Amino acid sequence: EVQLVESGGNLVQPGGSLRLSCSASGFTFNSYAIHWVRQAPGKGLEYVSGISNDGGRTYYADSVKARFTISRDNSKNTLYLQMNSLRVEDTAIYFCVKGRGGMRDGYNYYFFDYWGQGTLVTVSS
Amino acid sequence: EIVLTQSPGTLSLSPGEGATLSCRTSQSVGSSYLAWYQQKPGQAPRLLIYDASSRATGIPDRFSGSGSGTDFTLTISRLEPEDYAMYYCQPYRSSPPYTFGQGTKLEIK
Numbered sequence: 001e002v003q004l005v006e007s008g009g010n011l012v013q014p015g016g017s018l019r020l021s022c023s024a025s026g027f028t029f030n031s032y033a034i035h036w037v038r039q040a041p042g043k044g045l046e047y048v049s050g051i052s053n054d055g056g057r058t059y060y061a062d063s064v065k066a067r068f069t070i071s072r073d074n075s076k077n078t079l080y081l082q083m084n085s086l087r088v089e090d091t092a093i094y095f096c097v098k099g100r101g102g103m104r105d106g107y108n109y110y111f112f113d114y115w116g117q118g119t120l121v122t123v124s125s
Numbered sequence: 126e127i128v129l130t131q132s133p134g135t136l137s138l139s140p141g142e143g144a145t146l147s148c149r150t151s152q153s154v155g156s157s158y159l160a161w162y163q164q165k166p167g168q169a170p171r172l173l174i175y176d177a178s179s180r181a182t183g184i185p186d187r188f189s190g191s192g193s194g195t196d197f198t199l200t201i202s203r204l205e206p207e208d209y210a211m212y213y214c215q216p217y218r219s220s221p222p223y224t225f226g227q228g229t230k231l232e233i234k
Contacts, residue, residue, distance in 0.1 A: 035221070037170075037225075044213065044225055044226075044227050044228050045162075045164075045170065045213055045215075045225040045228075046225070047221060047222045047224070047225070050221045050222075057220075059220060059221035059222055060222065062222070095169055095170070100175075104155075104158075104218075107219050107220045108220050109158060109218065109219060109220060110217055110221065110223075111160035111172065111175045111215060111217050112160070112162075112215075113172045113175070113181060113182075114172075115169040115170055115172075116169060117168075118169055
């Protein structure tokens with residue numbers, strides 16, 4: 001059974017930092033890209049960041065570029081999201097998501113076949 | 126940047142009725158690069174449909190997807206009580222970052 005378990009969410013002040021973790025099991029972790037998708041309270045889904053299976057390619061939404069850093073440790077089946085310079089608008093539930101897809105015209109594409117239950121990040125003074 | 130429009134915003138139907146949800150994109154996403162997700166209150170989203178028309182593992186056959194190019198449809202043939210939820214579409218023709226649709230809320234009439 002595929003499981004993705006997020007942790008690290010907390011209340012943090014604007015300008016602060018937080019590191020989220022996602023522990024994976026039930027599949028061959030180093031064979032799949034993993035992503036973060038967030039959902040602000042009462043709002044829709046927003047793609048945040050992703051990383052290829054070997055860590056060689058990373059992806060970021062414009063809204064978090066240069067502030068957030070995604071990484072993975074395939075020896076520990078764990079994904080990370082380092083979030084710096086946090087803003088009030090970063091307040092959301094952050095979901096760890098397993099990517100599935102392929103390659104087309106030299107581009108990797110993904111849809112999201114398994115989701116964790118999410119961890120809540122609240123940015124407030 | 127691709128712009129997505131899901132319609133209607135809210136759909137009110139009775140159990141047993143059929144539902145048709147639409148997702149339109151501002152640019153072509155090719156023949157099949159679109160997924161649909163279902164989200165119930167307090168839960169994570171769940172993949173329903175990928176490649177526009179392929180059902181994900183464990184998804185009942187009352188759910189079906191169709192469309193290509195810029196117009197896609199999610200059809201639920203006979204609504205069950207557990208189908209009332211939010212539904213989001215996601216095109217994935219290129220590499221991330223991706224945009225999700227704003228969602229359609231399916232509510233009990």
